[in-house]
Amino acid sequence: MPGAIYAEGLVKTFGDVRALDGVDLDVPEGTVLGLLGPNGAGKTTTVRCLTTLLRPDSGKAVVAGIDVLKQPNEVRRSIGLSGQFAAVDEYLTGRENLHMVGQLYQMRSKQAKVRAVELLEQFHLTDAADRPAKTYSGGMRRRLDLAAALVVSPPVMFMDEPTTGLDPRNRQQLWEVIKDLVSGGTTLLLTTQYLEEADHLAHEIAVVDQGRVIARGTADQLKARTGGERVEVVVHEREHIETASEVLRGFGKGDTTVEQHTRKLTVPVTGGAKLLAEVIRELDTRGIEIDDIGLRRPTLDDVFLSLTGHHAEADDQENGTDEDAKGRKGKKDDKEAAK
Ligand SMILES: Nc1ncnc2c1ncn2[C@@H]1O[C@H](COP(=O)(O)OP(=O)(O)O)[C@@H](O)[C@H]1O
Numbered sequence: 001m002p003g004a005i006y007a008e009g010l011v012k013t014f015g016d017v018r019a020l021d022g023v024d025l026d027v028p029e030g031t032v033l034g035l036l037g038p039n040g041a042g043k044t045t046t047v048r049c050l051t052t053l054l055r056p057d058s059g060k061a062v063v064a065g066i067d068v069l070k071q072p073n074e075v076r077r078s079i080g081l082s083g084q085f086a087a088v089d090e091y092l093t094g095r096e097n098l099h100m101v102g103q104l105y106q107m108r109s110k111q112a113k114v115r116a117v118e119l120l121e122q123f124h125l126t127d128a129a130d131r132p133a134k135t136y137s138g139g140m141r142r143r144l145d146l147a148a149a150l151v152v153s154p155p156v157m158f159m160d161e162p163t164t165g166l167d168p169r170n171r172q173q174l175w176e177v178i179k180d181l182v183s184g185g186t187t188l189l190l191t192t193q194y195l196e197e198a199d200h201l202a203h204e205i206a207v208v209d210q211g212r213v214i215a216r217g218t219a220d221q222l223k224a225r226t227g228g229e230r231v232e233v234v235v236h237e238r239e240h241i242e243t244a245s246e247v248l249r250g251f252g253k254g255d256t257t258v259e260q261h262t263r264k265l266t267v268p269v270t271g272g273a274k275l276l277a278e279v280i281r282e283l284d285t286r287g288i289e290i291d292d293i294g295l296r297r298p299t300l301d302d303v304f305l306s307l308t309g310h311h312a313e314a315d316d317q318e319n320g321t322d323e324d325a326k327g328r329k330g331k332k333d334d335k336e337a338a339k
């Protein structure tokens with residue numbers, strides 16, 4: 001029995017571009033699948049095929065038990081879609097937007113109004129309910145967009161990069177909203193470029209690259225393939241590298257790597273921030289002055305590197321050689337997401 005979202009061998013080409021190259025998915029009812037991949041991987045195309053907005057060249061898709069290619073109208077009635085580009089009318093207030101969607105779904109006006117009030121409440125928009133959406137912050141718009149997708153409480157939801165472009169606080173808020181939603185039993189397919197996000201929200205993750213699912217598993221399984229968390233330390237004095245290395249060995253779950261010229265030491269760890277504090281104390285006790293120390297969590301880029309041997313953003317680069325800049329970017333995104 002296939003899950004609430006099922007795809008087999010989905011292929012979609014745009015001219016020379018093979019956007020989907022045989023995508024297989026199976027999402028059990030009531031669970032969340034995180035479709036994780038870099039820009040251009042085929043995430044949006046997958047969502048558009050599954051939500052009847054785009055017809056695949058070949059393959060099979062079943063959503064909420066309904067054949068997507070044979071009965072698109074029935075599928076549309078059973079799903080909610082929240083896109084990266086919100087279907088919110090800027091000039092209407094939050095309340096009016098939700099009311100309008102309800103009427104679009106042929107709810108009675110009274111019923112649509114009641115539903116709007118509920119959703120405004122649920123998405124923390126009550127105070128802003130009667131302001132035009134164009135006065136909303138990015139986070140508020142995303143919440144309104146999500147609320148609009150939920151006016152008729154569909155059993156299956158699709159969210160395409162729901163938090164891309166949001167600041168860490170708004171991202172966190174939206175995560176809470178999404179968690180609430182799925183605790184009610186909704187099946188959700190969510191696309192993201194953040195491993196951290198998939199980790200928070202998804203039961204299972206499918207990593208996509210160049211139109212294919214190249215790996216699937218839980219966040220822990222994927223992280224394990226990258227070597228997981230590590231502590232990075234930059235010592236102030238070259239003479240301290242040896243001693244620092246000894247300290248890290250005591251905390252590490254694997255070999256310490258040393259970059260002599262940058263005085264940077266890296267060691268895989270488990271235990272997160274608490275362990276980091278202990279490492280700092282121990283280095284201090286030994287009189288080792290440090291320029292920088294941090295906990296580095298695996299990013300999509302790390303997962304990619306370990307799965308494919310290339311960086312997640314390689315396709316986006318003009319000349320795919322600026323490894324260093326990409327590494328830094330990945331790190332920054334990760335820190336943002338971790339806040
Ligand atoms: N309408 C389109 N016309 C031409 N190419 C497209 C179209 N939509 C997507 N593509 C191409 O298909 C590939 C996958 O795109 P997309 O599914 O949007 O990736 P993602 O959402 O993961 O960033 C990209 O190379 C993209 O340029």
Ligand SMILES: [Mg+2]
Pocket residue numbers: 043044045160161
């Ligand atoms: Mg996309």
